[in-house]
Amino acid sequence: MRLTRTLLAAAASLFLASSAQAALTPDEAKLYEAAKQEGTLTWYVGAPLEGMQAIAKVFQEKYPGVNIQMMRMVGVAQYQRFMDETGAKKYIADVLQNTDYPSMQSLVDDGHILENKVPTSDRIPPQFRIGNFAYSQYTSTNGIVYNVNKLTPDEVKLLEADWKNVLDPRFKGRFSVSPMKCGVCYAPFHMFMDPKFKDRYGADFIRKIAAQKPAVYSEVLVTLDRVVAGEQDFTISGWEASAATKWIDGAPIRWIFPHPTPIFGNSWLGVSKYAPHPNAAKFFLDWLMSDDGQETMQRVYGSQGTLQGIKDDRPYTKESWYHAPVELYQVDWKRWDADYHKDMDFLAKSLKAEQ
Amino acid sequence: MSARSTSVPSWLLTALVFGVAILPLLFVIDAAFYRETRVGLATDRSWVAVIDVFTGADYLRYLRNALGLAGIVTAVSLVVGVGIALILGRSDIGHKRVWDALITLPLYLSPFAGLMAWIALASPKTGFINTIIDAMAAVFIHEPGSIVDIWTFAGVVFVMTLFFCPLVYLFTVGSLRGMNTALEEAARIGGATPLTTIMRITLPMCLPSIVASALLVFILGAEMYTIPGIIGSNAGFTTLPWRIFEDSTSVPVHRAHAAAAGTLLLLVTVLGVWLQGRATRVSAKFVTLGGKGFNGRPLRLGRWRWAAWGLLASYVLAADILPFGALLMSSLMKFSAGTISAEVLTFKHYLGFFTSEEMQIALLNTVFLAVVTGVICMALGFMISHMALRNPTRLNRALAFLAVLPVAVPGLVYGLGLVWTFLRTPLYGTIWVLLFAYVAKFLPYGVIVSRTGLMQVHPELAESARMCGATARTALAKITAPLVKSTLAAVLFFVMLNAIKELSASVLLYSQDSEVLSVLTWHYMDSGDYQFAAAIGFIQTFIMLAVVFAAQRLFRVRLDRAFGHGGGR
Known part of the structure; x- marks a missing residue:
């Protein structure tokens, strides 16, 4: 019974992975290959852990070969740790998710966030992005x-x-x-x-x-x-x-x-300018702000995404x-x-x- | 051991202690003298934070609150802890080994987990205690109302006392059991009542141990931020450690203020550490030790037996049965609820724990760090205390003093100092940086506890061995170390338990490969998933029990016999 369940789960993952990969554009497929070469990325997480773990799990099932390591640090504590590490040239973080908008704005202003225009950027309203550097993952009401x-x-x-x-x-x-x-x-x-x-x-x-x-x-x-x-x-x-x-x-x-x-726009996402795994980081951030990433977030975490035009299937609505x-x-x-x-x-x- | 033979290890140890334990403190003090920005420290110097903290009415009030709270908690812990120690150390009450184990059980629970348990138990409307009493009382009274309320100042004192009583108990019962009872016998023969004997003979004889434990509890109580912080907001009071927590973690960050406030606490608690050193030094002068443990006639409780039994049972109920029960209950619930029904129960937290790779790594890291930290602190603590007592050169005494200083700084501030110390080393981002941090943080306990044990062994024993031709190292290994075996075991237990619970430094220094259970518990708590956090807390307690059980088997000693003046037997 357990073996059957495991085999079914593996088959479902394989199906998910192959269909997700088939939907990639040539540029995205190229980025995915580069991300797989790097193999891993470190995500400094500011939002509650359980929901973000669920999102990371979906991503890893769809795009095998890119492992996400999460470290939870909230708001300004994350900013401080990132800045301390950057000052000491200890580059650990690839993707930052900061719940404090002014902290992310400071990081962008001081040149610590990589310019990275996500493919869906035209559908993210200006109040939920900081140029092409950082994007709010969801709104808080x-x-x-x-x-x-x-x-x-x-x-x-x-x-x-x-x-x-x-x-x-x-x-x-x-x-x-x-x-x-x-x-x-x-x-x-x-x-x-x-x-x-x-x-x-x-x-x-x-x-x-x-x-x-x-x-x-x-x-x-x-x-x-x-x-x-x-x-x-x-x-x-x-x-x-x-x-x-x-x-x-x-x-x-x-x-x-x-x-x-x-x-207000919460959970500000950006790729560190010093990311040890820049391709994996960009690929992950692109996915988080894609229709699929945003709908996944809405489904497993429950917040409303900032990307316009996505299907709203939050159960309580x-x-x-x-x-x-x-x-x-x-x-x-x-x-x-x-x-x-x-x-x-x-x-x-x-x-x-x-x- | 001659001064010449210890000079090299002394300097080596001093360098090690300075690098691992003192440097972070210096970074903390240094940080107090910077100008602050919205998110950290500017590059230019400023006295603003130091002046604000040392002369501002707000910070001094928070300090007063912290010291007042610590004073009350210490007083209550002393009354309860010494009372229990007298009953179990001196009276004819039965089942002492069982009681010993139960009284020390709260050591296996992190204070934060205990707090969450007591919130579940004694919140006015939905606490399990109130709902059960309400349901029973409703038969007779229309609206019975709440009986207990944890969200008060008294609630803070109550929860903190439960966690500090075992420390007072362990220090005092060791002293009571190691004491020669000839004076007590003489007092009784002279017609003194049991109460007079206790008040005039027994307690004064173990006063230094009581004072030492009181100072330790006072220091730990003054630097605790979780329990006073969480409940204090509701009860309308703020303590300095909680303010330090807020200054360090809320926007705008007041890092310099936090560092200055940490320095203020350091100064206050250095005084405490110094007093504790004095107390343990004085103890050697007038505590008479028989060397064979308690050998006198136990105090007959007579008609007081039930009162004594009632005190012990009440403590065990409040400190063990209710919080552990509530923690277990919480870990089996989907969400917090005042009443338990089938709909709210689940095993998913435990299933989640045991099937998660992250949890398994954290579990292994936790056990590894606890054992290795325990062994290192035991060895270093013993060496430092031995050098300070047997060869009290200025350097050795300074080393013993410096090694205990980290106990005086709130963990959160000290953790920042540790980050600044290790950030530029290759250790940063590895599990080894946590090991260094733990050693720095818990070495004080190694020094303090091994010092009390070493004081039981007269130097003449080792000197006799030297006169018979043994080298200093042989005398140390063959004579002194075996005699303090149980004290060393106490250091090992105590450090391991605290290493498993350690949070404040771990949360700042952990990396993706070096997560530990306490950090995971904190993350789930901080994410509002208290039930999952309760499950981890419960598992953490089991690990602590298993580790201590294994260590007790290995060393063939009992925890209660190893603390205080029970060492050496």
Whole structure:
């Protein structure tokens, strides 16, 4: 039985591999050959590990001979390690995936990322790319993640209407927030502090959120975990991809996108200028940003890809409770870079003042 | 051993300790004097970070919080740990070997895994304890509410205490069991009650061991960032190590501030290390050692037997049964849940572990590093302590002091120093850099523990051998080393356990070929996959138990007899 299963799996892999390779253009086939000569690549991963492992696995099954070694380093820690290594001429990373946009922008500005126009670059909107150097793999959309056993349908509707409704007295002490300094944690507060929303949200709104006595967790994923467990009814520090991973496992959670919904390009990919395996790196990045790579990412990781015109077969989008965001708020990277620290400190201080 | 014969090894060892353990510290101190950019350090010098940290109200408050927390945890750990040690070291309670094993079991669990277990157990609405009590109480009370809440300051103290009690216990019970009981007997004959005997004779006699363990717990408590950091945010307080963690990992990075704060902690804890050295030195002056272990009449518990049994059972329940049970439960769940049902249970995490090539490599790396680090720290620690005690030249004493300094710096900051030290060497990116880092980090334990063991062996024994014609090396190998065999085993156990759990340096230095289990656990935790992380944590515990069991068999010693003043027998 086990032998049969192994043989079937091997046959399926072989079929996948041969059909994927048959679809390559002559240039891509040439690059694949060069990648196979190098045999391996090192991917510095910033996104949650399990999803990225699943993506790498699909790639390796389709393109045998190119082995991916992953090392997880998040945000600025990855930037620092890469820069320390580069300074010491220890070139290890081939592909960088950084969740901190300003860090990737710095790497591009300082000439550490290879110019690499992916074949699909014309279909990637400008806000999701840094020239022909770096590309956002997926978007992050912030929303409210809630436990289905803890909120009534009316409460869900109320929260979906506007972020301001978290101030309703009935929600006092029932939700959580994370003042952790990370992109997805900052995005909603970046929007609240936008000068154009000064009257609608602004600093006063953040103070009022704090006055609602939310549970405060230093780790944003603990915030989600506590909603999954039912410890908190909902969190305003939620985003779709992380919630989707738990939902796929069967956790009793759902999510809504209050209006307006912050959205930003996450998971910035680039090939190191000093990549020890440049062909394997380019071939992999081309695939990640291809229709196949983006659809694979959507299927196994759950985030929406940045490549326009791809099929959206994320499983939860077919659910009756799921409503795609309608009023999107694009982050302003310049203000993001300038105010990130100040805004998050203000949030942390406001929360502490009410604890 | 003459001064002449030790001069070459002394210099060699000093050079080694300087290169491996002290250089990273110097890099850390140096980093405090740079201007910061958004993502790291600029090339020009600045005093801003040092001034901010050493004079700023915020950082000093965080330091005060860390020291206050460490003080409370130390006090509670002492009360519980010494209490348990008295019961098991001096009373007539039964099944001591079983209790010994159970009391030391928390050493096999990483504090972070223990924290996750206690979050699952004692969160107010969904903690297993609260849901079970709620279900039972609901029969009588309409809305029973939560009984325990881990997300409080008391919760932090509670979890940290559970992990530090075994250290106090091990140091104290060793001292109690190695103590000559003649004075106690005399006190009893003189009409003193058992309580008076304990308070006036027993505890003062092992006070140096208690002080030494208290200082170790205080230092470790003051530098811990995970438990106070995760729970502290919810409870509304921040400690300096957590601030260092945030400064090192959040944008904008405050590397110079982190380094300056690490230096501040270094200064505070150097004082602690120095005091600990004093305490162990003083202990030699007035602890009377029989050389045959505890040979007096055990204290009869009488009607206090049940109270003693209750204390031991409560500790074992809180430190072993509940957290290990919760960790096992979590590792079998698809996601966190307050109630357990068939829908949430799965074996996929264990299947994933044992079928993943990455996990198997990490497993092998972990065991290899633990064993080799243990052996090296045991040998080097013994040599350094031996030279400092038997040939206390200025160089040898300085060497012993320098070798323990890394214990004083938070692991995360020290890890950065290690990165800067090894980055330009061919070792970077290999498993060997982790080995060097582990040796640097755990050598202090080798020095501290072997020192206490060596102090039990009077130099006259080796001197007698020398007078009979033995060389210094022969006397060391044939007389001194066998007498401290159990202390050396203690170093080996302790270092191996800590090497298996080591995270802060590993996470900064690992490469694609040198991943270890603790790093993988962290990555899954950091990715929000707590259940998979729990499975790895549980497997890690089994490895620790297996490694220690094997080492105990090999050395034919028991862990509890090897620590503190129990060495040498």
